[in-house]
Amino acid sequence: MKIRIYVTLKAGVLDPQGKAIQHALEGLGFAGVHDARAGKLIELEVDDSVTDTQLDDMCRKLLANMVIENYRIERVAVPERAPA
Template sequence: MKRYRIYITAKQGIFDPAGVTAQEALANLDFAGVQSVRIGKLIELQANNDVNVEAVERMCQKLLANPIIEDFQIEEDEADL
């Protein structure tokens, strides 16, 4: 079995309202010094051994990410399963 971690983040310049809200909430809770919060997604995908990183990239393009406004990065987890 293979395991992939996919990191999905809003592209630079894309407004992230959830992140701004979290940043304001942190300030209200007296956590000082936080300058920016951006909230993206972390997807953990387990698949058969014949699913390669190119297939995972196609999954991101078609479904898991929104390539118009999001960047994604795929990492194969080498840990034994």
């Protein structure tokens, strides 16, 4: 099973990378962008036996900095491959 974990900065935490993206878009002529926030996507391939609690523990202990970041876990169904 494929797992996607989205990690983003909490509201109120300064995001210099997001600001750089916003200014770069403005510099390229893209108007109307009022704010940009950068985050990260982590994809894991795990056994079906891995529980939501285990995934939550992975995020809290390693994948996200709980002081300044939030995370969201998404299970993604992997399509079966057609026989060759």
